[in-house]
Amino acid sequence: MELRYDSQLVVRVGVAEHTVGRAPSRMMTMALGSCLGIVLYERESTIGALAHVMHPRRALVKNNSNRSKFVDTAIELIVSKMVRMGAKRSGIVAKIFGGAKMFDSIAKGGGVLQIGDENISAAREVLKEFGIPIVAECVGGSNGRTILFDLRDGSVVVKDAFDNEEIY
Amino acid sequence: MNLPNRPSYLRIDALKELGNIGAAHAVTGLSELLKKRIDVSITNVDVIPLQIIYNLFNGPESMVSVVYIEGYSEDFKGMMFLIFPHPEALKLIELATGKKPRDENIKDEYSLSVLKEIGNIMCGCYLNTLSTFLKRSLMHSVPQISNDMLGAVMDSILVDLSLESDYALVLETAFTLDxxxxxxxxxxxxxSQSLETIFNAIGVD
Incomplete structure (x- = not known):
């Protein structure tokens, strides 16, 4: 992912990608389903990060070379990048989005389609381990979400497929 | 990133043929239901990065209706999904029932079950054809439907595949109503394991 530190452009974060930046840049990720959008922000330095992760834990998966695919490794990665950029470690707060259940259930192999819930609880656990408080969240449900993260004030606009908008 | 091996041309051709026959049966099922002529494109078989699926139509945010069914037996598992871009799904419901869906967003039970049934018929016919070739009976899951952004729906389906690889072998057929x-x-x-089952069953090395 391309990093733009001083630009008004919106940085698009794809599936299993992440980006780190500082105000006045903005970041967005489209169509979160069972995936999780993890937003970290440190108000004083206006440094923030957005990761679009798919799976709860890296250790459980064979195809694991991409660290921004997993809740645990992605958080580790973006926290260290933010700190390296000058963010105060103790000032970082988190917002999480996504983790929806897009299908009711699946007769066989039902486990995987509940991955959204697993992602949410993994994010809560990992953020707790890191001592990062979750200040807002819009998770679960059965709707896809697109999120737009504005690093100027740390706000996140959440949009669903039917054009309902909410600010977190 | 580890690039997967592309199957030999012979194998790709065999899959194409299999896909064509499967799709033809699937579409015949729909055609009988709607009493309409339907044209089918040649099945495309390729190993593609999963990312490509997120970027079909107008990208991850395009509204789609997806019916998802899994076909499986002891040594075989395949995912089938039927995708209608949102406006097409609305038209299809109208064609099948003779009236416009009550809810523009296709969230009402009736429209959902119409689409589910269409998915059931099409995927069922496709899987039946496969089961003839594979000489084993294939079970299939209850159809699941989701109307939402393409990317969001595909997340839930592809997450399973992405555990193994960032690429997948995909058989894709497009069809157009009269x-x-x-x-x-x-x-x-x-x-990937099921592929071996297929090739063994139809005798292609």
């Missing part, structure tokens, strides 16, 4: 009334896409994605 006079361009309505368009749909049928995808079949066998797991």
């Amino acid at each position: 006079k361009d009334e309505c368009k749909g896409f049928l995808f079949f994605v066998p797991t």
